[in-house]
Amino acid sequence: MQKINKINQYLLENYPSIWNTRLVWMLLLGIAIHIIFFFIGFVSHGSPSTLQHTRAIDDYFSTGLVFVHIIISVLLIVGWLIFMFKNNAFKNFYPGSRNKLFLEFLQYFIIVFVSTTFYFSYMTGFRLFINYKYDDETMAKNVDIINRSVPFLSQNIEDYTLENRLSPKPFVDFYCETDINKIDKTKKYFVYHDRVYQYFRLYPKTVKQTDERGQFIYPEEEKKNKTALAYFENNNDDKSRTYYFKQQVEDLSQYIKTAAPSYYNYSAVFYDNANNPSTDIRKYRYENDINNLNNKEIYKQKQIVINRETIRILEKKSSKELEKLMEDFLAVSRDFDIANNLNARDWSAMVYHPDTFEVRSFIKLYQTKPNEIYDPNKAPEGRYGDYTKTVVVDSAAVSSDNYLNENGEIMQDTISARDFNPNLDREVSPKDYFKNNISGFYYYTSDLETFLGNVDTIKTDDFFWDAVHLYIWIAFALSVFIFSFRVTDLRSLLFSVISAGVIILAVTLFCVAVAFTFGFKGTFFILYTILVVGLLILLMPFITAGRFPKVVSSVFMIISMMAFPLFIWLIFGIVNEHQVAGCRSQVYVSDTYLNCRGVLDDFGLKISYAMIMFTFVFLYLYTGFIRKWKALPE
Structure with a gap:
């Protein structure tokens, strides 16, 4: 003391x-x-x-x-x-x-x-x-073990169907058609129950011309010849589109041992060290613009590596090597406290079928209670991970009842799966096959995904610069409030709060009255009205000092110190609106409005830090007036 x-x-x-x-x-x-x-x-x-x-x-x-x-x-x-x-x-x-x-x-x-x-x-x-x-080195090794082991977890039958295969190279070069309406029955194809697969060599054709609606024009020659379209994708600049047309059917029988779900076909990257679980590009090819997927080519190369590594392990036909990999994976799972009841010996026995390595047993995503029916789309009690995965696609989803042709017109289903597989009625559907072969083993895959994502996010997230400006503004607001009380008094502080509310109400009523009276609606009118009022508030302390009672200038002085950051933000907002309006006046297609950006869009959080800098400079200069105001007689 x-x-x-x-x-x-x-x-x-x-x-x-x-x-x-x-x-x-x-x-x-x-x-x-x-x-x-x-x-x-x-x-x-x-x-x-x-x-x-x-x-x-x-x-x-x-x-x-x-x-x-x-x-x-x-x-x-x-x-x-x-x-x-x-x-x-x-x-x-x-x-x-x-x-x-x-x-x-x-x-x-x-x-x-x-x-x-x-x-x-x-x-x-x-x-x-x-x-x-x-640490990064250990986690990189663990993620490598995980990505090489997950292909053998067999929790989703759709990961093992033939269209997923990307190795060897012909599977990447050729396009796998799965719509039975687009299969050439005169050429080689592969059948699994109601699924049909056929590989095509493609050729691209890029167009830049658009019609009056801003839509890319379909290639005239291919439209005239009715050349079959595989798919299209918009290029990164969004100024051209590339169509991929079917050229000829390719026979890949020498690589395909079975058309049934097989470990040979697995190509999904479980985790790509990019702060989020992987996303299978193939699932989006027909439903979305493929260019919306970030770094799709980089991710596809990772898929190829996974598929190639999986095939390499399978081609060795070594149950001991497979079991060693599974032991390493389960050791990592224990370190990460992932719930499961797997053991390497039984697990490898489930996988090891060296003839074709077909998937014959499936592992649950979570532990079921006694007499509970396993639902792969249901999150287990007490868990909130991503369990909403479609584990099996119904035949109706695969053989859709209709599809769009190159002109965007709906074409009705004209071919039945029975035309390709006469034994369809005597075979077990993929959905039933999955249900009939669920094992008693479980592994909480979603917990592993979430764990890896959290570790990477915490390591890389810029939590300081993303949030510090908010704490600076909180500290600034409280500091100005305290500072205002110290240089004035409680009466001035209370009057300033009331006056600010009255000014806001008056400006709002004025803008509403003008809008109703003259039928005028404009963002710039409102912004410039607020700008004029803000300038008057900033000038009022200098105008009223020495001419009116001291409390009058103190009220406007406190409002000026508290509201100056909003005044700076208003100036940036006006500049931003002028930039966006100028951009929109030069475009003709409404969709391109989304590309019109202003200073607020371009600089983002930098605007907040610029406002902080301007505000502190303003307060430093403003303290000179406060000093003179304090010296005025009461």
Whole structure:
């Protein structure tokens, strides 16, 4: 205590402003609490199971720790204000220069900022723990083991059908047609129950011309010759489209041992180290514009690698090597605390059928209760992972009743699956085959996906720069509020709040009245009306100072300090609207409006930091007027 008194006496004699604001003690107390939150973040996710729910990076908010943060911040700030406001002498004391006055505001800002930013300490501890326990080198090895092992989990029959195969090279070069209406019966094709597969060599044709609706024109020669279309894709510049037409059927019998679901066909990348589980491009080819998938070619190369590696393991026909891979995978699963009841010996026996390596047994996505019917599309109780996967596609979905031709017209189904497979009625459908061959084993694949995604997200997410500007604005608003009270009084502060509400109401009623009276609707009218009012508010303290009672200028002075950031944002908004309006006046197709961008779109969060910089410069300059205003007689 004696040491504290000596420090306070030293500050009082040499730095009275710092002594009055309690800056030193508030910083020490704030840093101590930051260390506590850092420790909480470091130990909060010691168990891997805490990383098996979506968005673990948001646990600070979802677990309620943020409310503890708010309570501590409120207690710190209120306690600080009580001690600071006890010094009435300093309430009337006025610094001798603009710099001293601005530095007093900065002290308020620093104290409030330190007292409200415990989130960053928590997240720093959280990230440090993740980087320590799940280092990049180890995780890269684990992900490699996972991606090579998941093909043998056999939880989704659709991952093992023939159209998924991408290795060897002919499977990449040729297009696999699965619509029975588009199969050439005179050429080689492959049949599995009601599924038909045929491989085509394609040739591309790129067009840039559009019609009056802005739609790309279908190639005239192919339309005239009725050349079969495989698919099309818009190029990255969205200024051209490439159509892929069928040239001839290719026979890949030498590579295809069976048309039934086989481990040879698996090509999905379970996890691609890009912060999210993988997405199979083939599932989107007909339903979506394929160019909407980011880095599709890079991802396809990863699919080829997975398929090639899976085939390499199968071609060795070594049950011991297969079992060793599964042991490594289960060891990783134990480290990550993934729920399962697999063992390498039984699992490898389920997979090892060296004749064709057909998928003959399936593993559940979750553990079922006694007498519970397994539903692959149902999330088990207490789990919130992505279990909404279509494990099997019904025959009606594969052999659709209709499809679109090159002119966009609906063509009715004219061919039956029985035309390709006379034994269709005597065979088990893929849906029933899946149900009949569900094993008693389970593996929570979704938990593994979520865990890997959370680890990568926490490592790479820029939580500081994405959120710090919000905490800066919170600290700024509270600091200006406190600063306004210190340089004026409670009466001026209350009048400024009331006046601001009246001004907002008056501007709103004026704009509404003009719109109803003159039938005028315009964004620019509203923006420029607010701009004029804002300029008047900024000028009013200079106009009223010395001419009206001191409280009048103090009201506009407080409003100016509080609302200046909004004024800067308004200027950026007006510039943005002019840029967008100018862009839209030069385009003719309504769809291209989406490409018209302004300064707010281009700079994003940088605008917020620019506003912060301008506001602090404004306050530094404005303290000169505050000093003169304070010197005015009451």
